[in-house]
Amino acid sequence: MRRLTIASLLVFSLALSACNTVRGLGQDLESVANAGDEVT
Numbered sequence: 001m002r003r004l005t006i007a008s009l010l011v012f013s014l015a016l017s018a019c020n021t022v023r024g025l026g027q028d029l030e031s032v033a034n035a036g037d038e039v040t
Contacts, residue, residue, distance in 0.1 A: 016025070 015028075
């Protein structure tokens with residue numbers, strides 16, 4: 001359980017560091033959602 005928490009925090013921090021602004025994070029989330037819609 002502890003490894004899962006650490007891994008999740010690591011992935012989350014890397015994702016946040018990839019986005020310079022809150023707007024960038026929103027755009028990234030929107031693009032992931034759009035990609036998921038295209039697959040289904």
